[in-house]
Amino acid sequence: xxxxxxxFDAMFxxxxxxxxxxxxxxxxxxxPVRIVPRRADTISEFGExxxxxxxxxxxxxxxxxxxxxPGDGFEIDGEAFVVQGEPVxxxxxxxxxxxxxxx
Numbered sequence: 001x002x003x004x005x006x007x008f009d010a011m012f013x014x015x016x017x018x019x020x021x022x023x024x025x026x027x028x029x030x031x032p033v034r035i036v037p038r039r040a041d042t043i044s045e046f047g048e049x050x051x052x053x054x055x056x057x058x059x060x061x062x063x064x065x066x067x068x069x070p071g072d073g074f075e076i077d078g079e080a081f082v083v084q085g086e087p088v089x090x091x092x093x094x095x096x097x098x099x100x101x102x103x
Contacts, residue, residue, distance in 0.1 A: 008094055012036060012061060021058070023065055024073040033064045037076065038097075056081060056100040062089060068098055 012018040012034045019037060024030045038057040043050050058074070072083045080103035087098045 002092075004092055005094055008061065019076065021060075022075040023060070023068070024075070026069065026071045026073075030075075031064075033060055035060050035074070035076065056102075057097060058100065059095045059097055062094055062096060065096060068096055073103060074098075074100060 017036055018034045021033055021035045022030045023033045036059040038059065045051075058076070060068070068083055068087045070083050070085060074081045074083070081100035082103050084099050084101040087096045089096055
């Protein structure tokens with residue numbers, strides 16, 4: 001295991017950073033996973049306007065979720081979300097960053 005993989009494992013296991021969630025692939029059974037939530041706000045530009053929007057993003061290990069797709073679901077602290085857009089893997093192919101929308 002690489003040092004980076006070990007660092008990610010520690011981060012996801014840390015109760016101050018990682019959280020429990022349930023991942024449900026479309027048409028399949030729910031799977032418990034650990035996530036690192038990111039609820040950063042984004043500012044998008046649309047012509048001359050700048051639009052602020054609240055976003056819900058999370059990181060999940062590739063080892064826990066092999067191929068997330070738009071339409072798959074996550075439940076986090078009792079709230080249901082749907083994967084929006086294409087998930088993106090990090091450079092080392094260890095972690096997915098996934099954007100969600102409320103279900």
